[in-house]
Amino acid sequence: MSTAPDGLFEYGGAPVSGGRFSSPWATHYFVDYDNGADSNDGRSPDGAMKTIQAAVTATGRGDVIYIRPRKYTSDGSDVERYIEAVTVPYATADLSMIGVSNTYQGNPNYGAKLQYTETSGTALTVNAPAFHIENMCVRAEGADYAIDFVSNSDYSTAAGSCGPTMYNVVIRGSLYGVRLSGGYAANIVGSRFEGGAATDSSIVLYCSAQVQRRVRIKDCHFDCFNGAANDNAYIRIYGPTTDLLIYRCTFDIVGGDGTYINATGTNLGLVADCFFGASDLSTTAIVEGGLKIVGAWDTGGINTST
Amino acid sequence: MANIIIPGHDKFGKTRSEHEENMRKEWGSTMTDEQLDKLKYLERKRKDKWGIEKEFNTMIEVDKVK
Numbered sequence: 001m002s003t004a005p006d007g008l009f010e011y012g013g014a015p016v017s018g019g020r021f022s023s024p025w026a027t028h029y030f031v032d033y034d035n036g037a038d039s040n041d042g043r044s045p046d047g048a049m050k051t052i053q054a055a056v057t058a059t060g061r062g063d064v065i066y067i068r069p070r071k072y073t074s075d076g077s078d079v080e081r082y083i084e085a086v087t088v089p090y091a092t093a094d095l096s097m098i099g100v101s102n103t104y105q106g107n108p109n110y111g112a113k114l115q116y117t118e119t120s121g122t123a124l125t126v127n128a129p130a131f132h133i134e135n136m137c138v139r140a141e142g143a144d145y146a147i148d149f150v151s152n153s154d155y156s157t158a159a160g161s162c163g164p165t166m167y168n169v170v171i172r173g174s175l176y177g178v179r180l181s182g183g184y185a186a187n188i189v190g191s192r193f194e195g196g197a198a199t200d201s202s203i204v205l206y207c208s209a210q211v212q213r214r215v216r217i218k219d220c221h222f223d224c225f226n227g228a229a230n231d232n233a234y235i236r237i238y239g240p241t242t243d244l245l246i247y248r249c250t251f252d253i254v255g256g257d258g259t260y261i262n263a264t265g266t267n268l269g270l271v272a273d274c275f276f277g278a279s280d281l282s283t284t285a286i287v288e289g290g291l292k293i294v295g296a297w298d299t300g301g302i303n304t305s306t
Numbered sequence: 307m308a309n310i311i312i313p314g315h316d317k318f319g320k321t322r323s324e325h326e327e328n329m330r331k332e333w334g335s336t337m338t339d340e341q342l343d344k345l346k347y348l349e350r351k352r353k354d355k356w357g358i359e360k361e362f363n364t365m366i367e368v369d370k371v372k
Contacts, residue, residue: 026362028317028318028325032333043317044317044318045318045332045333064325064362066325066329066333066336068333068334069333069334096362096364098336099336100329100333100334100335100336101334101335101336102334103334103335111334132364134336134364134365135336135337165364165366167364167365167366168365187366189366189369190365190366190369
Protein backbone atom coordinates (compact mmCIF):
# COMPACT_ATOMS: atom_id res chain seq x y z
CA MET A 1 0.00 0.00 0.00
CA SER A 2 2.70 2.47 0.86
CA THR A 3 5.20 3.97 -1.50
CA ALA A 4 7.50 5.06 1.30
CA PRO A 5 9.98 6.72 1.57
CA ASP A 6 8.16 9.60 -0.06
CA GLY A 7 6.32 10.11 3.20
CA LEU A 8 2.94 9.65 1.55
CA PHE A 9 0.64 6.70 1.32
CA GLU A 10 -0.62 5.63 -2.04
CA TYR A 11 -2.55 2.53 -2.97
CA GLY A 12 -1.13 0.18 -5.53
CA GLY A 13 -2.84 -0.02 -8.89
CA ALA A 14 -5.27 2.67 -9.86
CA PRO A 15 -5.97 5.43 -7.36
CA VAL A 16 -9.68 5.46 -6.68
CA SER A 17 -10.00 8.83 -5.02
CA GLY A 18 -8.36 12.21 -4.95
CA GLY A 19 -8.84 13.09 -8.63
CA ARG A 20 -10.00 16.42 -9.90
CA PHE A 21 -13.52 15.78 -11.02
CA SER A 22 -15.06 18.02 -13.57
CA SER A 23 -18.36 19.31 -12.27
CA PRO A 24 -21.54 18.81 -14.32
CA TRP A 25 -21.42 22.51 -15.11
CA ALA A 26 -17.77 22.60 -16.16
CA THR A 27 -17.00 23.92 -19.61
CA HIS A 28 -13.98 23.41 -21.79
CA TYR A 29 -12.38 26.36 -23.51
CA PHE A 30 -9.86 26.54 -26.31
CA VAL A 31 -7.17 29.12 -27.01
CA ASP A 32 -5.45 29.40 -30.38
CA TYR A 33 -3.59 32.66 -30.89
CA ASP A 34 -2.86 32.26 -34.58
CA ASN A 35 -6.36 31.18 -35.64
CA GLY A 36 -8.66 32.36 -32.83
CA ALA A 37 -10.40 35.58 -31.86
CA ASP A 38 -11.38 36.89 -28.46
CA SER A 39 -14.83 37.61 -29.84
CA ASN A 40 -15.37 33.83 -30.17
CA ASP A 41 -16.97 31.91 -27.33
CA GLY A 42 -13.93 29.62 -27.06
CA ARG A 43 -16.07 26.52 -26.69
CA SER A 44 -14.66 24.60 -29.62
CA PRO A 45 -11.32 24.43 -31.44
CA ASP A 46 -12.87 26.10 -34.46
CA GLY A 47 -14.18 28.89 -32.25
CA ALA A 48 -11.11 29.28 -30.09
CA MET A 49 -10.16 32.48 -28.33
CA LYS A 50 -6.99 34.34 -29.18
CA THR A 51 -5.59 35.13 -25.76
CA ILE A 52 -5.25 33.10 -22.59
CA GLN A 53 -6.59 35.95 -20.47
CA ALA A 54 -9.80 36.14 -22.49
CA ALA A 55 -10.39 32.46 -21.86
CA VAL A 56 -9.60 32.79 -18.16
CA THR A 57 -12.06 35.67 -17.90
CA ALA A 58 -14.77 33.58 -19.55
CA THR A 59 -14.28 30.55 -17.35
CA GLY A 60 -15.96 29.59 -14.11
CA ARG A 61 -15.11 27.19 -11.31
CA GLY A 62 -13.91 23.77 -12.40
CA ASP A 63 -13.48 24.67 -16.06
CA VAL A 64 -10.65 23.51 -18.33
CA ILE A 65 -8.66 25.59 -20.82
CA TYR A 66 -6.72 23.92 -23.63
CA ILE A 67 -4.01 26.10 -25.16
CA ARG A 68 -2.69 25.39 -28.64
CA PRO A 69 0.97 26.04 -29.45
CA ARG A 70 1.62 29.06 -31.60
CA LYS A 71 3.13 28.85 -35.09
CA TYR A 72 6.75 27.91 -35.60
CA THR A 73 9.39 30.59 -35.60
CA SER A 74 10.81 31.59 -38.99
CA ASP A 75 13.77 29.22 -38.67
CA GLY A 76 11.56 26.42 -37.35
CA SER A 77 13.68 25.92 -34.26
CA ASP A 78 10.98 26.89 -31.81
CA VAL A 79 7.39 28.01 -31.51
CA GLU A 80 6.20 31.56 -30.99
CA ARG A 81 4.98 32.57 -27.53
CA TYR A 82 1.84 33.97 -26.04
CA ILE A 83 2.99 37.38 -24.84
CA GLU A 84 0.64 38.20 -22.00
CA ALA A 85 0.38 38.77 -18.29
CA VAL A 86 -2.43 36.48 -17.16
CA THR A 87 -4.37 36.76 -13.89
CA VAL A 88 -6.70 34.08 -12.57
CA PRO A 89 -9.24 35.70 -10.22
CA TYR A 90 -10.10 34.31 -6.82
CA ALA A 91 -13.62 33.30 -7.87
CA THR A 92 -12.34 30.96 -10.58
CA ALA A 93 -11.41 28.10 -8.30
CA ASP A 94 -10.40 24.67 -9.57
CA LEU A 95 -9.43 25.90 -13.02
CA SER A 96 -7.20 23.68 -15.17
CA MET A 97 -4.88 25.16 -17.80
CA ILE A 98 -3.52 22.51 -20.17
CA GLY A 99 -0.92 23.14 -22.86
CA VAL A 100 -1.14 21.13 -26.07
CA SER A 101 2.06 19.91 -27.66
CA ASN A 102 3.07 19.54 -31.29
CA THR A 103 4.65 16.22 -30.43
CA TYR A 104 3.08 13.10 -28.98
CA GLN A 105 4.91 13.51 -25.73
CA GLY A 106 3.20 16.44 -24.09
CA ASN A 107 6.48 18.31 -24.53
CA PRO A 108 6.13 21.79 -23.00
CA ASN A 109 9.27 23.05 -24.74
CA TYR A 110 7.56 22.57 -28.08
CA GLY A 111 4.08 23.41 -26.96
CA ALA A 112 2.16 26.32 -25.55
CA LYS A 113 4.48 28.97 -24.16
CA LEU A 114 3.50 31.94 -22.09
CA GLN A 115 5.96 34.77 -21.70
CA TYR A 116 5.86 38.14 -20.02
CA THR A 117 8.46 40.53 -21.31
CA GLU A 118 8.19 43.53 -19.03
CA THR A 119 10.93 44.32 -16.58
CA SER A 120 8.68 43.84 -13.58
CA GLY A 121 5.48 41.98 -12.90
CA THR A 122 4.43 38.38 -13.33
CA ALA A 123 3.53 36.18 -16.29
CA LEU A 124 0.84 34.18 -14.49
CA THR A 125 -0.77 35.39 -11.26
CA VAL A 126 -3.09 32.89 -9.63
CA ASN A 127 -5.42 34.15 -6.93
CA ALA A 128 -7.75 31.17 -7.11
CA PRO A 129 -7.58 28.02 -4.97
CA ALA A 130 -6.95 24.58 -6.50
CA PHE A 131 -5.52 25.85 -9.78
CA HIS A 132 -3.89 23.27 -12.04
CA ILE A 133 -1.36 23.88 -14.83
CA GLU A 134 0.07 21.19 -17.09
CA ASN A 135 2.34 20.92 -20.17
CA MET A 136 3.12 24.62 -20.32
CA CYS A 137 6.31 26.61 -20.62
CA VAL A 138 6.14 29.85 -18.64
CA ARG A 139 8.87 32.40 -19.13
CA ALA A 140 9.29 35.76 -17.52
CA GLU A 141 12.85 36.67 -18.20
CA GLY A 142 13.59 39.98 -16.55
CA ALA A 143 10.30 40.10 -14.68
CA ASP A 144 9.51 39.24 -11.07
CA TYR A 145 7.80 35.86 -11.16
CA ALA A 146 6.95 33.35 -13.84
CA ILE A 147 4.05 32.10 -11.70
CA ASP A 148 2.82 33.70 -8.50
CA PHE A 149 0.43 31.52 -6.55
CA VAL A 150 -1.20 34.08 -4.30
CA SER A 151 -3.32 32.65 -1.57
CA ASN A 152 -2.43 34.59 1.47
CA SER A 153 -3.14 37.97 2.99
CA ASP A 154 -4.95 39.60 0.10
CA TYR A 155 -7.42 36.77 -0.15
CA SER A 156 -7.29 35.34 3.35
CA THR A 157 -7.36 31.80 2.09
CA ALA A 158 -4.26 30.37 3.65
CA ALA A 159 -6.16 28.93 6.59
CA GLY A 160 -7.91 26.35 4.46
CA SER A 161 -7.59 27.05 0.79
CA CYS A 162 -6.54 24.19 -1.44
CA GLY A 163 -3.17 24.83 -3.03
CA PRO A 164 -2.25 24.64 -6.71
CA THR A 165 -0.90 21.71 -8.70
CA MET A 166 1.76 21.85 -11.43
CA TYR A 167 2.76 19.01 -13.73
CA ASN A 168 5.24 18.94 -16.62
CA VAL A 169 5.76 22.68 -16.59
CA VAL A 170 8.97 24.39 -17.67
CA ILE A 171 9.80 27.61 -15.87
CA ARG A 172 12.45 29.72 -17.54
CA GLY A 173 14.22 32.75 -16.13
CA SER A 174 12.66 35.54 -14.06
CA LEU A 175 13.74 36.75 -10.67
CA TYR A 176 11.75 33.98 -9.01
CA GLY A 177 10.40 31.02 -10.94
CA VAL A 178 7.43 30.20 -8.75
CA ARG A 179 6.26 31.92 -5.61
CA LEU A 180 3.88 29.98 -3.46
CA SER A 181 2.15 31.84 -0.66
CA GLY A 182 -0.12 29.93 1.65
CA GLY A 183 -2.57 27.26 0.64
CA TYR A 184 -2.67 23.60 1.58
CA ALA A 185 -1.36 20.58 -0.25
CA ALA A 186 0.30 22.26 -3.21
CA ASN A 187 1.82 19.74 -5.62
CA ILE A 188 4.70 20.63 -7.93
CA VAL A 189 5.47 17.46 -9.87
CA GLY A 190 7.63 16.52 -12.85
CA SER A 191 8.56 20.09 -13.72
CA ARG A 192 11.79 21.73 -14.79
CA PHE A 193 13.11 25.00 -13.50
CA GLU A 194 15.61 26.71 -15.76
CA GLY A 195 17.27 29.32 -13.62
CA GLY A 196 20.54 31.10 -14.11
CA ALA A 197 22.49 34.20 -13.27
CA ALA A 198 19.46 36.49 -13.35
CA THR A 199 17.37 34.18 -11.19
CA ASP A 200 17.26 34.61 -7.44
CA SER A 201 15.50 31.35 -6.64
CA SER A 202 13.49 28.85 -8.67
CA ILE A 203 10.85 28.18 -6.04
CA VAL A 204 10.16 30.35 -3.05
CA LEU A 205 7.67 29.41 -0.36
CA TYR A 206 6.46 32.51 1.41
CA CYS A 207 4.57 31.92 4.58
CA SER A 208 3.35 34.43 7.09
CA ALA A 209 1.56 33.81 10.34
CA GLN A 210 -0.29 31.08 8.46
CA VAL A 211 1.43 27.72 8.39
CA GLN A 212 1.92 26.34 4.89
CA ARG A 213 0.97 22.69 5.00
CA ARG A 214 1.66 19.59 2.96
CA VAL A 215 3.55 21.15 0.07
CA ARG A 216 5.05 18.44 -2.14
CA ILE A 217 7.85 19.08 -4.68
CA LYS A 218 8.50 15.81 -6.47
CA ASP A 219 10.49 14.60 -9.51
CA CYS A 220 11.58 18.10 -10.47
CA HIS A 221 14.81 19.25 -12.09
CA PHE A 222 16.54 22.50 -11.23
CA ASP A 223 19.17 23.64 -13.69
CA CYS A 224 20.97 26.67 -15.10
CA PHE A 225 20.13 27.35 -18.72
CA ASN A 226 22.83 29.99 -19.16
CA GLY A 227 25.62 28.07 -17.45
CA ALA A 228 25.65 30.14 -14.29
CA ALA A 229 24.09 29.31 -10.97
CA ASN A 230 21.06 30.96 -9.49
CA ASP A 231 21.96 33.94 -7.33
CA ASN A 232 20.63 32.11 -4.28
CA ALA A 233 19.23 28.73 -3.29
CA TYR A 234 17.06 26.94 -5.85
CA ILE A 235 14.36 26.44 -3.23
CA ARG A 236 13.95 29.07 -0.53
CA ILE A 237 11.53 28.48 2.28
CA TYR A 238 10.34 31.17 4.63
CA GLY A 239 8.53 29.17 7.31
CA PRO A 240 6.44 28.20 9.07
CA THR A 241 5.72 25.11 7.05
CA THR A 242 4.67 21.65 8.10
CA ASP A 243 4.60 18.29 6.32
CA LEU A 244 6.76 19.65 3.50
CA LEU A 245 8.20 17.05 1.13
CA ILE A 246 10.98 17.56 -1.44
CA TYR A 247 11.45 14.17 -3.06
CA ARG A 248 13.50 12.73 -5.91
CA CYS A 249 14.64 16.05 -7.35
CA THR A 250 17.90 16.91 -9.09
CA PHE A 251 19.84 20.13 -8.72
CA ASP A 252 22.55 21.66 -10.92
CA ILE A 253 25.58 23.63 -9.63
CA VAL A 254 25.15 25.18 -6.22
CA GLY A 255 23.42 28.54 -5.86
CA GLY A 256 25.37 31.78 -5.50
CA ASP A 257 24.87 31.81 -1.73
CA GLY A 258 26.41 28.33 -1.48
CA THR A 259 23.10 26.58 -0.89
CA TYR A 260 20.66 24.43 -2.82
CA ILE A 261 17.78 24.55 -0.35
CA ASN A 262 17.55 27.28 2.27
CA ALA A 263 14.86 27.02 4.92
CA THR A 264 14.38 29.64 7.59
CA GLY A 265 11.74 29.89 10.25
CA THR A 266 10.02 26.92 11.82
CA ASN A 267 9.62 24.02 9.44
CA LEU A 268 8.76 20.35 9.60
CA GLY A 269 9.39 18.19 6.59
CA LEU A 270 11.57 15.86 4.60
CA VAL A 271 14.12 16.18 1.79
CA ALA A 272 14.57 12.66 0.43
CA ASP A 273 16.49 10.96 -2.39
CA CYS A 274 17.68 14.11 -4.12
CA PHE A 275 20.77 14.53 -6.30
CA PHE A 276 22.94 17.62 -6.09
CA GLY A 277 25.48 18.73 -8.69
CA ALA A 278 28.27 19.37 -6.19
CA SER A 279 31.39 17.22 -6.38
CA ASP A 280 31.30 16.85 -2.63
CA LEU A 281 28.13 18.02 -1.03
CA SER A 282 28.82 20.23 1.95
CA THR A 283 26.74 20.00 5.08
CA THR A 284 26.10 23.72 4.68
CA ALA A 285 24.64 23.32 1.18
CA ILE A 286 21.22 22.68 2.66
CA VAL A 287 20.10 25.04 5.39
CA GLU A 288 17.72 22.68 7.07
CA GLY A 289 15.59 25.02 9.16
CA GLY A 290 13.96 22.05 10.81
CA LEU A 291 13.79 19.82 7.71
CA LYS A 292 15.15 16.29 7.80
CA ILE A 293 17.52 15.25 5.01
CA VAL A 294 17.89 11.63 3.90
CA GLY A 295 19.51 10.25 0.76
CA ALA A 296 21.36 13.35 -0.45
CA TRP A 297 23.65 12.38 -3.31
CA ASP A 298 26.42 14.34 -5.05
CA THR A 299 28.50 13.83 -8.20
CA GLY A 300 31.13 12.04 -6.16
CA GLY A 301 28.63 9.25 -5.74
CA ILE A 302 28.87 9.51 -2.00
CA ASN A 303 25.84 9.30 0.20
CA THR A 304 26.24 12.30 2.45
CA SER A 305 23.05 11.86 4.38
CA THR A 306 22.84 14.07 7.39
CA MET B 307 -12.11 13.93 -39.49
CA ALA B 308 -14.82 12.64 -37.16
CA ASN B 309 -14.85 13.80 -33.59
CA ILE B 310 -16.74 12.51 -30.60
CA ILE B 311 -19.22 15.33 -30.19
CA ILE B 312 -21.49 15.30 -27.18
CA PRO B 313 -24.23 17.90 -26.82
CA GLY B 314 -24.16 20.41 -23.98
CA HIS B 315 -21.15 21.66 -22.09
CA ASP B 316 -18.99 18.68 -22.98
CA LYS B 317 -18.67 19.21 -26.67
CA PHE B 318 -15.19 17.75 -26.69
CA GLY B 319 -15.98 14.71 -24.58
CA LYS B 320 -17.00 13.77 -21.05
CA THR B 321 -13.64 12.49 -19.94
CA ARG B 322 -10.07 13.54 -20.44
CA SER B 323 -9.30 10.52 -22.60
CA GLU B 324 -12.08 11.57 -24.99
CA HIS B 325 -10.62 15.08 -24.95
CA GLU B 326 -7.21 13.68 -25.76
CA GLU B 327 -8.38 11.57 -28.67
CA ASN B 328 -10.22 14.53 -30.14
CA MET B 329 -7.29 16.82 -29.43
CA ARG B 330 -4.92 14.61 -31.37
CA LYS B 331 -7.12 14.95 -34.44
CA GLU B 332 -7.14 18.72 -34.14
CA TRP B 333 -4.15 20.23 -32.40
CA GLY B 334 -1.68 17.76 -30.94
CA SER B 335 -1.28 15.89 -27.68
CA THR B 336 -1.25 16.60 -23.98
CA MET B 337 0.17 13.27 -22.85
CA THR B 338 2.15 10.25 -24.00
CA ASP B 339 0.53 7.12 -25.42
CA GLU B 340 1.41 5.25 -22.23
CA GLN B 341 -0.29 7.91 -20.12
CA LEU B 342 -3.37 7.72 -22.33
CA ASP B 343 -3.57 3.98 -21.74
CA LYS B 344 -3.26 4.51 -18.00
CA LEU B 345 -5.85 7.26 -18.11
CA LYS B 346 -8.38 5.01 -19.83
CA TYR B 347 -7.73 2.33 -17.22
CA LEU B 348 -8.22 4.85 -14.42
CA GLU B 349 -11.46 6.16 -15.88
CA ARG B 350 -12.78 2.62 -16.36
CA LYS B 351 -11.94 1.70 -12.76
CA ARG B 352 -13.67 4.78 -11.42
CA LYS B 353 -16.71 4.25 -13.58
CA ASP B 354 -16.98 0.66 -12.37
CA LYS B 355 -16.45 1.58 -8.73
CA TRP B 356 -18.24 4.90 -8.43
CA GLY B 357 -20.33 5.20 -11.56
CA ILE B 358 -18.43 8.30 -12.60
CA GLU B 359 -18.98 9.07 -16.25
CA LYS B 360 -17.64 12.59 -16.40
CA GLU B 361 -14.35 13.63 -14.92
CA PHE B 362 -11.11 15.39 -15.63
CA ASN B 363 -7.95 13.77 -14.33
CA THR B 364 -4.55 15.36 -14.22
CA MET B 365 -1.39 13.51 -15.13
CA ILE B 366 -0.40 13.60 -11.47
CA GLU B 367 -3.19 11.11 -10.85
CA VAL B 368 -2.46 9.15 -14.01
CA ASP B 369 1.19 8.64 -13.09
CA LYS B 370 0.11 6.92 -9.88
CA VAL B 371 -1.28 4.04 -11.94
CA LYS B 372 1.41 1.35 -11.87
